[in-house]
Amino acid sequence: MGQPEVSEDCIQMYFKVKGPVTQFLGRAHLCRAQLCAPKSTENLEEFENCVTQYMKVINFAKGEPRYHFLVFNASVLYWRMARPFLKPGCSHRLIASLSQMVNVLNQLEEEDTEWRAELMLELLDCYLHAGRRDEAATLCATAAPFIKAYVPHRYRQVFAIMVQHELMDELQLKEEKKTSTSLSVTFHMNVLKAKLDKNDLPEDVNKILKKTYTELGHCDHQSTPSIREEKILLLFELAHLSLTLKCEEVSSGCLSDLKKIDSEGKEKETNWNRHLPQQGPNLCHCLASFPSFLCAFPTVRCGFCTPLFPISCCHRHWPVLPPAVYTTHLKGCTIVHNIHDP
Incomplete structure (x- = not known):
């Protein structure tokens, strides 16, 4: 209701009275954490104070199964506060608290596997931006199998990171890419990205891009909506990489394919809407x-x-x-x- 002063007074009164240790203690810390959230990424004192409140919640709640929902809520509210710190030069400040959040959610086997995968990927990015490659490789060793098993539509993302930053054995990655067209295309693109980062591009880079584009063309985007979405993302990524590497032929082909997929989608949507009954709010x-x-x-x-x-x-x-x-x-x-x- 836009009255943080009233909330602050209520929280202070709550902590003045030594009440029973129940879920309301965790909720009080959640409220206090939101009240002391940092106004900017420059205020490290407010950030540390806010993180402390969230850590109190998860340390209190993780030991009691009926309070495990507080751990999940703390992770969501924490991430809402922490997202502004993802900018360059700030993300390293999240590593200690975010890694603890990820570990606790994994220990409790939080049922929301996609949320756990999301935080794992964000932590992986923080490690890489901070130059902590060893920690990133260690995280990949557990995150990759977990995401592949429980959140398969996000696996290509972690696979791309492992290839580009060489976080897994190359032979193992080459075997992995044989399992699907999308992983194969992802592998070739991110190998080129890794070489681009090292300024060590091969002479036949255009040939590799054309071969990758041809391989992507074999992916039937009309089979399922998920494959269609994945192919669109791969075409965008390949078009951008081709422009960066000055291969206009491949980038032009990718854009043409994207236009074709878009026109097909609009045609199907029009046909579907003609037969769709009017429905109320769901x-x-x-x-x-x-x-x-x-x-x-x-x-x-x-x-x-x-x-x-x-x-x-x-x-x-x-x-x-x-x-x-x-x-x-x-x-x-x-x-x-x-x-x-x-």
Whole structure:
């Protein structure tokens, strides 16, 4: 409601009274962390104080299974605060706290695997920007198998990083690229990026780009939406790399393919809309209006609504509402949540 002074007074009064150690202690630290969030990336004292509050939450909550939801919420709110520090020259400040967040979420086997993968990839970038290649390689050893098993659509991203920064044995990477066209194309592009970074480009760079473009052309983007999306990303990436390496023929071909895919998509969308019945707002539309601060006040996870939300969404947990039982109406359905937590 835009009254941080009132919130600050309430939090101070809460900590003056030595109350029982319950979930509300964790929530109080979450509120305090948001109140003391740094106003800019230059204020390191505020940053450290804010991080301390989030660490208190996860250290308190990780030992009690019924409070594990607080660890997830702390990670989401922490990341919202930390994102401005991703700019060059600042990302190294996140390594200590972000690595602890990742480790705790992994220890608790947080069910939101995509969120865990997201934080792993961000931590990997922080290591690389800080020049800490050994730590990056160590993280890849655990992150790559995890992402491949549980978040396969993000695996190409970590594979590209491993190739470009040589974080895994080259023979192993070459074997890995044989498993799919997208990984093969990704491998060839990132090998060139690595050589470009070292100013050691091969003489036949144009030949490699043309071969990569031809191989990408064998990918059938009409088979599934996910393959279509992946091919679009690869075409953009290959076009950009080709322009950087002054191979206009390949970049022009990539742009032509992108236009063709776009026109095909618009045609399908038009045909689909002609037969689409008019529908009312769905669950995601209804819940998108929930205020973001509610993520600091969860009690239970709703197994029905969780899969419908984006992984990084802060509204994944329902807020505490009196009395101890509340109902949620979902287009004719009623779900009753029983709250047992003290």
